[in-house]
Amino acid sequence: MSSPASPRQRRKEARPQELLDAALALFVEKGFAATRSEEVAARAGVSKGTLYLYYPSKEELFKAVVRESLAAKIAEGAEELARHQGPMAELLVWVMHEWWQRMGCTPVGGIMKIMVSEARNFPELTRFYVDEVILPFCALLAEVLQRGVARGEFRPVDVESTVHVLIGPVLHLVMHQHSIGACGLGHGPKPDPDLVLATQMELMLRGLLRDPGQMPAAVRMRQPTDPPGEGGAGIP
Structure with missing residues (x-):
């Protein structure tokens, strides 16, 4: 029987969706051109580097959304x-x-x-x-x-x-x-x-x-x- 995931592991698994949710909100509020990647990261509560681990560019993030x-x-x-x-x-x-x-x-x-x-x-x-x-x-x-x-x-x-x-x-x-x-x-x-x-x-x-x-x-x-x-x- 596998042990339950730790809070850190659950957080890591939820992070892509949190980034997508933050990106959607900002894209809708500001448009694509005016939205900066660091703003998405900040709204999702992560660093810009963490964002790029999942989505290497703003364009790829938009495509994922x-x-x-x-x-x-x-x-x-x-x-x-x-x-x-x-x-x-x-x-x-x-x-x-x-x-x-x-x-x-x-x-x-x-x-x-x-x-x-x-x-x-x-x-x-x-x-x-x-x-x-x-x-x-x-x-x-x-x-x-x-x-x-x-x-x-x-x-x-x-x-x-x-x-x-x-x-x-x-x-x-x-x-x-x-x-x-x-x-x-x-x-x-x-x-x-x-x-x-x-x-x-x-x-x-x-x-x-x-x-x-x-x-x-x-x-x-x-x-x-x-x-x-x-x-x-x-x-x-």
Whole structure:
């Protein structure tokens, strides 16, 4: 029987995640270019040298954050797609809802905003992000659409352009949340993410489904008179 790990050993095993958490927080707060490696180390409670033992550069640290917080979750969605046996409409609603809940409305969404604002200055990181995040997520949505068309559930559509139409509204919500919405202003548009997502999915499915009667029961566009938090996509 092995002896339990010592507090020092447990601390060492937890350190990579602590560094990733600190890096994510600082990247979201300051952006990639403005964040310094020593700041990440200080927030995680370690020396800069210790940080470099795990992540030899700020670029490698950023890549690790992307893999852990975005790429891994997209891979989970692909696994769910492989297992799914029911209607593709239900899966599409699930994918979009989970994308928002696990990434879009969390601090991880700030990484997406960084890529929009700083990609031009960091082409190598941009290529990495496209390969690890954008292409896999687009492929996931495309596979859902293609299966729906092949099964006769969805009417034939241009899959690539439909993927862009699906992504656009949620990406807009992310950009707002990490820009104007983060300023705490008392005026200006204040989109309700649940209502926007519910509206998007109802409109999308009315255009996609061959038989509107196959609309998933979970999709009900929340009316403006509904109290906040009620109605919406209603995905379990």
